[in-house]
Amino acid sequence: MSVNVPKTLPKLLFTCYRHIFPEVRTNLNRWENFAERVPNDELNKQAKASIDTKTFHCEGGAIYATLAKSRWKEAVKFIVAYQTISDYLDNLCDRSTSMDPDDFRRLHDSMLNAILNEPVNEHPNYYELREDQDDGGYLASLVDTCQEVVQKIPNYERVYPAVRRLAQLYIDLQVHKHVKLDERVPRLTGWYDEENEHEFVLWNEFSAVTGSTIGIFSIISYALDGYDYSGQVMKAYFPYMQGLHILLDYYIDQNEDEQEGDLNFCHYYEDEHKTIERLKFFIDGSRMSTKKTP
Numbered sequence: 001m002s003v004n005v006p007k008t009l010p011k012l013l014f015t016c017y018r019h020i021f022p023e024v025r026t027n028l029n030r031w032e033n034f035a036e037r038v039p040n041d042e043l044n045k046q047a048k049a050s051i052d053t054k055t056f057h058c059e060g061g062a063i064y065a066t067l068a069k070s071r072w073k074e075a076v077k078f079i080v081a082y083q084t085i086s087d088y089l090d091n092l093c094d095r096s097t098s099m100d101p102d103d104f105r106r107l108h109d110s111m112l113n114a115i116l117n118e119p120v121n122e123h124p125n126y127y128e129l130r131e132d133q134d135d136g137g138y139l140a141s142l143v144d145t146c147q148e149v150v151q152k153i154p155n156y157e158r159v160y161p162a163v164r165r166l167a168q169l170y171i172d173l174q175v176h177k178h179v180k181l182d183e184r185v186p187r188l189t190g191w192y193d194e195e196n197e198h199e200f201v202l203w204n205e206f207s208a209v210t211g212s213t214i215g216i217f218s219i220i221s222y223a224l225d226g227y228d229y230s231g232q233v234m235k236a237y238f239p240y241m242q243g244l245h246i247l248l249d250y251y252i253d254q255n256e257d258e259q260e261g262d263l264n265f266c267h268y269y270e271d272e273h274k275t276i277e278r279l280k281f282f283i284d285g286s287r288m289s290t291k292k293t294p
Contacts, residue, residue, distance in 0.1 A: 002070035015066060016059075023073055024062045027080040028055060034138055042132045046095065050087040058083045061213060067221035075221045078149040085111055085142045086170075086213055093178040101175045103129035108171040110139050114146035115167055115216070117160040153223045162230035163219055166238065169195065169210040177207070177263055184263060201239050204268040205278065208250065212242035222294075232293045240285035247279060 003019055006012035028051055035047035058080045065075035089107050098104075106129050113120045123140040127133045150156055172195070176187040192203035201209065215237035222229045250257070250266045257264040269275040 003066050003072050005066050005069070012063070016063060019072070020062050020065060020076065021059055023065075023076045024055075024058050024080055027077055028058060028084075031080070031084055031142070034136075034141065038136050038138050039134045040132045043092075043127075043135045043138070046091040047088055047135070047138055050084065050091045054087040057087055061217050064214065064217040064221045067218065068224040071224040072221075074149050074152070075217075075224050078146055078220055079217050081142045081145040081149075082111070082114055082216070083213060085114060085139065085146075088139070088142075089174070093174060098130055099178075099180050100129060101179050104175045104178050105171065108174055110143050111167055111171055112164070114143045115150055115160070115163050116147070117150070117157050119151060120144070120147055149224075150220065153220070154226060155228070156223065158228045159219050159223045159230040162234050163216055165234075166210075166213075166215045166219075170213065173207055173210045198239055201243070202268075202278075204265040205239070205243055205247065205282075208246040208265045209239040209243040211246045212237075214245055215242055227294075229293060236286070236289035236293050240282055240289050244279070244282040244286050247282060251275065251279065 003015055004011075006015045032048070032051050035044065035051060038044035038047050061079045061083050062076045065072045065079060068075035089110070092107060093104050106124075107126050109124060110126050113123070120143060123143065125133075126139055127135070153159075172191060173188075176191055177184055179187060188207050189203045192206045196203075196206045198206075215233055218233050218237065219230045222233070247266065250264050253262075254264055254266055256262075257267075266275055269278060
């Protein structure tokens with residue numbers, strides 16, 4: 001069965017509730033059952049929590065599976081597994097006693113292996129630098145599931161450089177934003193100076209842009225349908241769509257993050273007027289740049 005790419009809100013809602021969300025739930029049930037069997041108590045707790053509290057991340061991401069048309073179920077399979085890795089590792093870093101950037105990077109090697117353009121024959125120990133170790137193969141299985149999908153994409157090597165670029169920047173962000181509080185902004189601003197390609201994007205915005213997975217989901221879904229739109233997606237999503245995605249998230253969470261003492265990239269605008277002005281910039285940029293994608 002194939003799904004059509006929805007072009008109106010009613011069709012989008014119908015497609016999501018009739019096809020996409022039930023398939024997401026089927027995939028998540030599998031990972032939820034696996035998480036229940038994780039031997040280590042802390043890893044078990046965070047694996048279950050990442051699914052219990054962040055299901056909507058997988059549902060939102062899986063909307064991009066419609067771009068894969070007849071292969072939409074494979075796209076959902078990849079998106080749910082990859083987003084579950086992201087949410088699980090975010091929990092481990094956010095709620096960890098570790099402040100070791102090497103530990104965070106080693107954990108996130110799994111996200112690079114998940115999208116690698118050649119089979120992963122042997123997994124490293126992703127938990128090597130932390131006390132909690134035994135996940136019963138949970139993280140490796142999530143990586144293998146992503147690999148099952150990407151290895152079946154025709155000419156995957158054509159889109160791989162863009163996918164890897166987005167994944168690597170996402171990982172760098174996770175490392176820099178989870179270190180000791182007084183090290184975060186210096187690390188993020190230094191990273192911005194090294195990696196930013198757009199003079200019109202501020203350092204806090206660049207950090208937000210890199211924190212989204214929707215560009216990866218878009219490229220992979222198009223590729224499953226046999227198309228390489230990685231160039232167009234990179235121009236539209238990096239920085240505009242991904243920046244808008246994450247900045248809106250931070251804008252909504254400002255009060256909550258202030259109470260919890262969490263990093264919020266909207267906090268670094270000089271005032272509310274500037275925040276709204278920059279959000280509008282990303283809205284307008286998203287509207288214009290996506291006109292050039294199918």
